[in-house]
Amino acid sequence: MPLPGLVLVHGGAHAADCWDLTVAELHRQEPRLKVLAVDLPGRRxxxxxxxxxxxxxxxxSVVDDIEHADLGQVVIVGHSLAGVTVPGVVARLGASRVREMVFAAAFVPPQDSAVIDTLGGPLAAFARRSAATGKPMKLSRVLARYAFCNGMTRDQRAFTLSRLYAESACIGVEPVDRSNLPTAVSRTWILTTRDRALSISSQQASIAALGGVQTVIPIHACHDVMISHARELAVMLVDRCRATAAA
Structure with missing residues (x-):
């Protein structure tokens, strides 16, 4: 069976280049796998x-990128703030094309709620300040290092902090609508157990808001798992793609 394409959607304050280390590992582990890391609008x-x-x-934007890449069936991965975007992409593509959706340390508010309604931890004050101004803002290096980089090597921290981008104030205050999300699409959650941006209990609340998942994969990693544990994450994602192909 051919492998599905793998689509990687970045989170807040990031762009597609946050996946570079993981993409390199994916190509090493499974050269046949087609990988698409998308940039969301307004960055790079x-x-x-x-x-x-x-x-x-x-x-x-994500759907257009998938179509332009000529991908058929896909596994789609959403990190962090992409938890509000990926369900909409899956609803648009439908269960016939999406083999699985994978949430990596994602923010998934309850239906009709916004990220800012449930956000806690070190990013909460930043998000509320950004919402109050209504203007795009960029995380300070100090806050980004604390929220995203704990446990990283010096090189990994430098990689992360060189790839920070301004973020929209609008997305965090917009209520989500997952009413059209297909229930037939399998769901996997990558649970980052050293996460300062999104605690284990917060991730469990997001899982509940999503309506549950079929598979939970814990990893002893910080929020930016695609940088701190690129090889391990690549193994997980290749395994998911192979499993969906076999199924």
């Missing part, structure tokens, strides 16, 4: 206005 060269961003715009 991707057209978009962060001051007026919406979840629907971000969903449209």
């Amino acid at each position: 060269g991707k057209q978009g206005d962060l001051s007026t961003a919406s979840i629907r715009q971000w969903v449209d």
Whole structure:
């Protein structure tokens, strides 16, 4: 059976280049796997206005990138804030094309709620300040290091902090709508157990808000697991793709 394509959706304050180390590992472990790491609008060269961003715009962007890459069936991975985007992408593509959705340390608010309604930890004050101004803001290196980088090597921290981007204030205050999310699509959760940005209990609340998952894979990693544990994450994702192909 051919492998599905693997789509990687970055979280807040990041862009597609946060996946670079993991993508390199994926190519080493499974050269046949087609991997697409997308940029959401408003960062690097991707057209978009962060001051007026919406979840629907971000969903449209990811779907367009998948279509332009000529991917058929896919496994889609969402990290962090991508927890509000990936369900919309899955709803658009449908269960016939999405073999599995994987959430890695993701923010998934309850239906009709927004990220800011349930956000705690070190990013809460930043998110509320950004929401109050309504303007895109960039995390300070100090806050980003604390929230994203605990347990990293010096090189991994440097990699992370050199790839920080301004983030929209709009996405965190927009209520989510998962009413069209297909129930037939399998769900996996990568649980980062050393996460300062999203605690274990917060991730469990997100799992509950999602309606549960079929598989939980714990990993002793910080929030930016795709940087701190690129090889281990790549193994997990290749395994998911192979399992869906076999199924």
